[in-house]
Amino acid sequence: MSDSRLREAVELSFGRHETFAPRFGWLHKAYMQVKNDSEIFHREDAPVLLGVGKNMVYSMRHWSKAFKLTQEHPHEDASYRAHVASPTWRARWLLDEDGADPYLEDTGSLWLLHWWLLSTDAEAKCWVPSWYVIFNLAPRSRVTSAEMTSVITRHVHESFEEKDWPASESISRDVECLIKMYALDQEFNPLSPGSFEDLLMSPFRELGLLEGQGKGRDRTWRFTSGSRSNLPAPVLTYACLDYASRFSPNAGSISLARLAEDPGSPGRAFRMREPELTKAIELLVGNHPDLQIVEALGQRSLTFSKAPQALAWDILDAHYGRVREREGFPTPQEWIKKYPGLDGDASKRGRKKLPQQVEVLDLIKENA
Template structure:
């Protein structure tokens, strides 16, 4: 089960969500605060400013980074030991008050965020390794939460050095959080604080990706497959081209089989088989001058006549009303000029030891 590509795709970050799945309003609220204050997640009054409990502040920090809406980096002041955050350009594009969908009212935005969560791209690896492994590497079959935990544990043990292995409880918490995040038919646990709120507050349940079967200890989970009627074709096409860009930055093609089956592919992330994926993007492709589905030697491919990543953003931006053409909207270069640490050239600092009473999430973390 060893796969050298896994270490290239994910950061070993487990249990940072504090057991909370992302909730309605969290990402927009975090973006709006980070935009004005890079130290927001470390402020004593962060719970008041963000309107959540202290542990939820840590969770919001994690999810903002995991969805690639923030990038963390050292403070300009070397005496400031914790990593601070800058909002990414894609966060500006999606979540700003003048952005594409700040309150995530379009289900397509949730699919887009789900794609960003699982992706490893030029900006960052996947910061949710348990999610990556379950969606991209696990068999498409019914599993219990214990089996998901066991699967992730085995993959980690076979692909990473022992010194980097997380505690078993961290992986178990990831699985529990994943179920809270996606499952429509969860069982309410009256002994678990926040259990009822979790049933109501995760917008990603709308994707219909996970359903339960059975009850109690025998309860199992099945990741659904299908045509995904609430997944807009432009969002799917964006994901396909974004995935293709990792193979080539230039015009070309990619087989629908790869788009449906490869680890890290849209088919894996969205749980769509090749026929469903082809049918879902057919109408968009037929009307778009730079896209075409071609067949040769019994294999169908998505062909693109422009560089895939810029084309992906053109298609996505058009779906949301051409956000980038709105007055005052910054280019990626202008945004990086405003937040210089986003360019990846910020100096790295060595992890320093601190007293045990300091909150663990306030310690310096190594930057990838």
């Protein structure tokens, strides 16, 4: 078995994107529909309401869940077999009309979504294991698409039982989609559905994470690294504290080396080594009363005098104009009351029983 912690970090989900990378406007549009109709992705008129093709509806559903903007759960009516979706509080914070950046005009918001996509937290694991492997576990060298597929396959086979392995074609489609999503210099394939649109409409290409060299089957890909001029320090600091909160929920510290190199860390997700990561956050840290970079025994660490998760959101929210302080903005607890499906235990307790289920329960009680 692998020592990569892949089993703990991801849900086994492959190819759910229907070959479509997330496009401009999709996440906001999906959020606005889901907050009013939890069944939207199952409706026959969903393509009309969302303004996309049928396969794209499936893709929008996948990406909304993968970015942790929706959470799927059983319908309150047990006769409704499919899982329905509720918008998460972070989706309300980011994508509502009075949210932080509903139309993702700030490149920092794309970096934030990229972090949410790859991260594992208390709410959900990573729903794109192929992405997790490539960013966190694959070598930092130049690779072909076939080599990416091979690396993902190896890690999945080492970490999971054979009965859970995906088809090789599913992993290959993941690699193709990942390249569509991030590569600045893609090749247009006239035989691939939506290929030309993907060239124009994938906002995550703005991050400049992936570049290619050569043509055709011999084309190789390399993830760029170094300083990220379009990555705001508050977004990076948020990711660092968010990551630190998984190991230290209260005040404490984490080494900058871990923040840069650990699987699942910001340094891996953003492709930044320790010197670049340190330089990017040190000005913000130096001006913040609850943060400090200290050095001991030749190792530099980020220390935080408050709970890192709360501190992370304070810093992020301040960067976006203090969204949480706006009139009528709900707390996470108020949001769960509005969408009880977000509370997994309450959702199960609150499901309405089918008539035959009620009858069986009554009989059991009568004969008890």
